Amino acid sequence: MEIRATDLKQFVFCPRYIYFTYVQPVPKVPTLKMIQGRVEHIEHQNKERRRGLRSYNLVEGARHFHYPVYAERLGLRGKVDLVIETKSSSGQRYFPIECKNTNRGIRNNIVYQLVAYALALEEMTNSPVHLGYIYLLPEKKAYPIPITQARKQHVKRMITMIRHIVENEYFPEPRSRARCATCELQRYCNDLDTSSTWNEKQKFFEEFNELWNGRCSRMKQEGTTIDTEARS
Numbered sequence: 001m002e003i004r005a006t007d008l009k010q011f012v013f014c015p016r017y018i019y020f021t022y023v024q025p026v027p028k029v030p031t032l033k034m035i036q037g038r039v040e041h042i043e044h045q046n047k048e049r050r051r052g053l054r055s056y057n058l059v060e061g062a063r064h065f066h067y068p069v070y071a072e073r074l075g076l077r078g079k080v081d082l083v084i085e086t087k088s089s090s091g092q093r094y095f096p097i098e099c100k101n102t103n104r105g106i107r108n109n110i111v112y113q114l115v116a117y118a119l120a121l122e123e124m125t126n127s128p129v130h131l132g133y134i135y136l137l138p139e140k141k142a143y144p145i146p147i148t149q150a151r152k153q154h155v156k157r158m159i160t161m162i163r164h165i166v167e168n169e170y171f172p173e174p175r176s177r178a179r180c181a182t183c184e185l186q187r188y189c190n191d192l193d194t195s196s197t198w199n200e201k202q203k204f205f206e207e208f209n210e211l212w213n214g215r216c217s218r219m220k221q222e223g224t225t226i227d228t229e230a231r232s
């Protein structure tokens, strides 16, 4: 069974997410915040193409957006927001970079997603990855993240735990009930169907359309393009 790097992020947030993804799949309704994040992401990518590499402490390198990675030995697949490939003959050649639209700082779930990408890159390229970056969109800042042996081992253990949930159809306990309030799966876990009324659905689509149309026309004015390729 193949695991996606995003599964690790979800597993850290709540193991039940895995159950509702693989064992008993349910439709997931993205929250407004998630859609907003995708739009911000597209804007950032267009700006990123024009920037230098100083944020990543690099002097040269080719950018690869939405870079697909696959680690056959780990059964791990994903698509990295950005991989910078340098010509370095001795040090690290490939740097994975994940962009996140969050004001809550760098949390473990994002870090382990990045480490999963690093592991996959290492296996694919046969070259070591000791450092990656998380770029926080609200701060417009790239944070270096050491890809340590301990973190790599932890990701491997999490892959085993995810497989255990799926193969044994195990319904795990929530990581923390405090997280349910912002979770798109709350209607399945808590009997809280907060978005099921027509009025709320209507409000959601109105807000989404407003957000999307506003961003698109602004980007058009700025002369940027919209890359609609889906993120993993």
Ligand code: SF4
Pocket (backbone or CB within 6 Å): 013, 014, 015, 016, 017, 174, 175, 176, 177, 179, 180, 181, 183, 184, 185, 186, 187, 188, 189, 190
């Ligand atoms: S609603 Fe709560 S228990 Fe259910 S998947 Fe989300 S965070 Fe976990």
